[in-house]
Amino acid sequence: MDINTENLAEQALEIVHSAGATTGQVRIAQHDNRTVALRDGQVENVATESSIGLSVRVIHLGAWGFAATTDLTSAGIKFAAQKAIEIAKISAAVSTDRVELLPEPQVGKVSWNLPFEIDPMQVTDEEVIELLKKWNSVVTKNAVVHHVDAHAAMGKDLTYFADLDGNRISQQRVRTSAQLTAVHIGENGFDDMRTCAPPAGRGFEYLLGTGWDWDSELAALPEYLDEKTKAPSVSAGNWDLVIDPTNLWLTIHESIGHATELDRALGYEANYAGSSFATIDKLNTFKYGSEIMNVTGDRMADFGLSTVGYDDEGVAAQEWDLIRNGVLVGYQTDRNIAKKIGLTRSNGCAYADSALHPPIQRMPNVSLQPGQQDLSTNDLISQVDRGIYIVGDKSWSIDMQRYNFQFTGQRFYEIKSGKIVGQLKDVVYQSKTPEFWASMKAIGGKQTYLLGGALNCGKGQPGQTAPVSHGCPTAVFENINVLNGKAEAGL
Amino acid sequence: MSNLTLSQAVDYAIELLSDSGGVVVGEVSNTANLRWANSSLTTNGNTVEQSLSVAAFLPINDPATAKNIGTAVGIASGQITDLASVANLVDKSRQSALAAGVAEDANDLPTGVAAKDFHDVPASVDLAELEHIAIGLNKVFENKHSEYFGYCEITIDTLYVATSAGMKTRFEQKTSRFELSAKSIDRKRSAWSGQSGTSLLSVDVHSHGVEVDQGLKFQENQIEIPAGKHKVTLSPSAVADLMIYLMWTASAREASEGRSVFSAPGGGTRIGEQLTTRDFNVVSDPEFPGLQTINQVVSLGSSSFTSTFDTGLPITKSELISKGKLSSLGSSRHAASLAKLPFTPLADNIIVTDTSGTGSLLDTAKRMQNGLLITCLWYIREVDSESLLLTGLTRDGVYVVENGEIIGAASNFRFNESPVGMLNRIVDAGQSIACLPREWADYFARAKVAPLTISDFNLSTKSDAI
Incomplete structure (x- = not known):
């Protein structure tokens, strides 16, 4: 400067x-x-x-x-x-x-x-x-x-x-x-x-x-x-989904990233972005997803959009667990709200998008950890009898407490008997956060891990945008409700 | 900014651009806000932001023949402290123009004149507006049966716009916004009320408190309603959120290129097509009483809707949908010429009317006899561009109407609907009122919209969110 x-x-x-x-x-x-x-x-x-x-x-x-x-x-x-x-x-x-x-x-x-x-x-x-x-x-x-x-x-x-x-x-x-x-x-x-x-x-x-x-x-x-x-238009119904990191990062962002923001859980965003189903009483007991689900928050990941040395309240960058073996174990905090739930230290998530806005609790890099076994995406696809492999993000929407969500993607490949047979189109997947993550039956290894993210995550009044990254491997989800986008429009 | 005023900085930038032309916009945004949650104030602020934006034009010559082949434009924005920092922005914008090459939308700037008030100082916000809200909230917070959340903001934007074609205009625009949410202590019920305008002093906090308390009262009787296609009455706020998205998509260029819901099969646009048999209208009008907004194009950048080269052209009333028929599509001059349609710049407001609409939101909901009254829509996103299928959630009150009376409340739902497709399912409407669009208020707060009753509204799945 x-x-x-x-x-x-x-x-x-x-x-x-x-x-x-x-x-x-x-x-x-x-x-x-x-x-x-x-x-x-x-x-x-x-x-x-x-x-x-x-x-x-x-x-x-x-x-x-x-x-x-x-x-x-x-x-x-x-x-x-x-x-x-x-x-x-x-x-x-x-x-x-x-x-x-x-x-x-x-x-x-x-x-x-x-x-x-x-x-x-x-x-x-x-x-x-x-x-x-x-x-x-x-x-x-x-x-x-x-x-x-x-x-x-x-x-x-x-x-x-x-x-x-x-x-x-x-x-x-x-x-x-x-x-x-x-x-x-x-x-x-x-x-x-x-x-x-x-x-x-x-x-x-x-x-x-x-x-x-x-x-x-x-x-x-x-x-x-x-x-x-x-490509043929998809048949609506329940499908197994193999979700590529290029799509899954956004589902993580919406259904885990925002849901584990402590200011939301405490009601500070209730008029605007909303609150969270992951309330304080659920900490350390709530089964967020299947046992292979481990999610961390960090402000330290290489090339992460939320990576810093210190947050906007002077707290040094850290890494911590949000979900361990499928159980909610942590939140994202700043120095004010961390004190409200009896924590001894903020994990450094205060951020302001410009000098003209006050720091509020914003999302760190929130990432789903890869599986112990280094499975490839093809390994995961081979486990699926009838399913859809989804690549790339597109439309997204989730409710005020981060339960009901709906996503689309860029490409949808039909899987038959463990093999990709060609693209489908008009695929829309819809679920509820705990049900969706409970249905995660397999997870890829490090070789499938990718850091996705967005530059424009919105929150707060007055509105602020923040860049944030989300790492994840490819993962398999059973029996997810798939809608046909054209049929939903009455076409 | 030392002793250099923003209007002087604009003048100096235009002087520097006099050889090849350009557009300069100085903006001062003065805003004050309060935020509250759990019946206590949380964050607040008073900020003053000044910036100068320079769009430099540059003639481009053919390297072989040295003949002029067009004009380039580059844009640079930043804060300024002195004349040197102004010159720096002009240099940066020229460098960008040189890199950009001939602008596809290059056109002659309209000639303009210098306004007498051009050098008037920017308006500032009076913190008494916040105090008015704080006093009102103190009373509302006395009700310990509910908890209150919300936000208010008053902003005064002062723009100093000058072009190398002689325009020097000062615009001043005030925008206020007030939102109040109430939740039951067990957090199983939630209601919202909002108001847009030009001053927080016009907000009756008490009446908003009464409205949200009434909403919570209605919600004491929770009624199980399955997902599916329902007859619904959408509040003006909910209709505004859907129609604003429709307006943002109503681009002449995209439609004529075949890549929009407003594209006609086989080529051309759907202009002239009857979208509903009702006398339904979607209008943008900078002079509309109560919703006045900037009535000249001020553009730093190009898109299908606007062009830097159009800066200074008048914005007049545009009827996108008139008597139920698609009548026009938004455009810059360049986009209009590509689409072979009239130039249609859109103003920063929306007026949605149904000429046969009568009565209030509640009157409209009662006339529905049986159905759902939806207060707000939230997290609206596009699912399918061809149909303009949008998804989103209902929020803060889905009321069950039975035999013309509100008898309780349903859960929230995810909807999948097209704001274009639903027009031919309008079965009733109320009178248009000024409203605050819940979803888009950060970007678009000037709306006067009718409540609409829609048959077979697609409430795709239930949402457990409160």
């Missing part, structure tokens, strides 16, 4: 300290982002965005006060610090719930950087555009493709956190993603097929082939689309 972050932060801390705040936290964050979009090989948009701001969060009279500004002058800092105190006073008059934070060991002055090879914000626009044009030309060689939408997004965050406890933490993270969708227009409608590459906590090297085989996926995409246009 091209500003004197330390000086600005010290000014703000001095004001809130003088006003009597018991807790004072200052965050200065710079977010640089670039998006490039091509439509049918033509550049539709190329845009860069850089934002920088400062926020002051206090606990005063037992209540939160938060204010933020993009005016990084002494006057702007003074405005934000005084507003934070003023709002805490308004809140204190109506708050029955006094805010207290769990203590956290002081780390002092530290810095942490997510490793990468090529800074995605230093690459030129030309390089990104040329890459997407090359991809476009690869898929349009096949006449089945009539339209192509290609998109790349990359970003870099520089943050500085300072508090009245003496912490001064500087961090740097990057992320990179791209998607390409091929569209076929037929006589009786249209179909599309999208790449499955997930966004990653990597530099621009990711789009050049480090961590994902773009060349193979792009070369195969038109064939996948062609087969889909000719």
Whole structure:
């Protein structure tokens, strides 16, 4: 950052300290982002965005006060610090719930950087555009493709956190993603097929082939689309599903990731994102799924989108169990809510998507661990007599307490007697979280493990988005309700 | 931002762009909010965000002939502190334009004039608006038979928009939003009430409290209703969420390319097709009383709906569906020319009416005689693009209507429905009222919508969620 972050932060801390705040936290964050979009090989948009701001969060009279500004002058800092105190006073008059934070060991002055090879914000626009044009030309060689939408997004965050406890933490993270969708227009409608590459906590090297085989996926995409246009529509009913990590990560995100957020379990999101069926009384007893189900939360995974050195309350990154042998054993916490359920330390899930928003409890990397036996996806498919192998994510929806969900995907392969016989289409799978995870009868090994994820997980009011990763192997689920998307629409 | 005002920064950027043209938008967003849960305030904030966005145009010449072959556009946004930081953004946007090459949607900017109020300072939020809500909540929280959750926000956006074709306009837009949820202590019942507007001072917190308490009362009698196709009355909020998605999908370009629910079989669009025999209308109108919004195109970026080159063109009333017939589809000038349809920029509001609709939501539900009254829809996502099949959940109140009276409440359900396909199953409607779309309020809060009764609404499966 091209500003004197330390000086600005010290000014703000001095004001809130003088006003009597018991807790004072200052965050200065710079977010640089670039998006490039091509439509049918033509550049539709190329845009860069850089934002920088400062926020002051206090606990005063037992209540939160938060204010933020993009005016990084002494006057702007003074405005934000005084507003934070003023709002805490308004809140204190109506708050029955006094805010207290769990203590956290002081780390002092530290810095942490997510490793990468090529800074995605230093690459030129030309390089990104040329890459997407090359991809476009690869898929349009096949006449089945009539339209192509290609998109790349990359970003870099520089943050500085300072508090009245003496912490001064500087961090740097990057992320990179791209998607390409091929569209076929037929006589009786249209179909599309999208790449499955997930966004990653990597530099621009990711789009050049480090961590994902773009060349193979792009070369195969038109064939996948062609087969889909000719595929039979699925028969609704119960099917065994073999779910690829490119699809299962999203099911994990919705049915486990959000369900094990402690703020949801405590009701803090009840008006908006919702609450959770995984309430506190179920901790250490609730059977979430089958015994082969082990799920961890972490802020440390290599290339993870939620990976940090320290969270936005100064808590060092950790890894912990959420579900062990199918039983709920943990939550995601920040320093305020962890104290409410008697924990002795936050596991470091406070996050704000910009300096203009207050940190709230956000999702770490939540990952389903692979099986002890290193089974391949083909090994798993061979165990299924009548089923569907699902690849890639598409539509998703889940209810307010994370029970009833419905997902689709990019490709659906019919399995007969342990072998793939061809694509199906219009597949929609629907289940309830505990029933779905209880039906998981087999799980792939490390060789099938993949880190999926999203850049745009939404939560909170005012709304915040967060990038997050989810690792998982391929897994097999028995007797899952499959709907036909066209039949559901009455067609 | 030192002594440089945002409007001065916009002026300076336009001056720097004078040789090749462009569009500059300065934005100040001043917002204050309160959030509460479990009958206690939780988070809050007051933020002021300023940014400058520059869309630089650049003539592109054929390297062989040196003849002009078109115009490129690149966009850069960021915070500014001084004239040098403005110049830096202009440089960045030019670099992006150079990389982008000829813009497919390049067009002449409309000529404009400088408004007298262009240099007026940005409006700021008065924290008295939050205090008004906090005082109201104190009273609501006295009811210990329920727990209350919710959120309120007041935002004033001030935009300084200038183009190299002479336009210099200042827009000021206020948006307020209030939401109150109530849950029974055993968390087996839940109700919601919301209100959009331009000031939190107009919110009667007490009346919202009465409304959600009444909802919880209705829910004391839980009635088992199986999943399946039911006659339902959708609240204005629920209808708004479905019709907003329909509007977001109503793109002339996608339809004409054959990749939309509004594409006609064999080519062309479905414009002119009767979607329902009722006198049903979906309109976007920036001058609509109570829902006024920006009445000129302000675009930093290109899509099927909008183009940077259209900045400054007037937005007028657009009838997407008129008397039940698909009448127009949204577009930029470029998209309209590709689709061979009239240019149709859409405003940031939606008005949904059924001319024969009478009475309130409750009146409409009672006229249904037997069916379900659905308060809110949630987690709406597209399942099938060809039919525009959407899925989602009912939320915070599915009331059972029997013989024209509410007799209790059902569980929540997952629905699978198309907002286009369901139009020919509208059997009754009420009067349109201003409402807060539950799902899309973060992005779209200006709506005046009628409650609708729909036959055979597909409630696919039950949801145990409260």
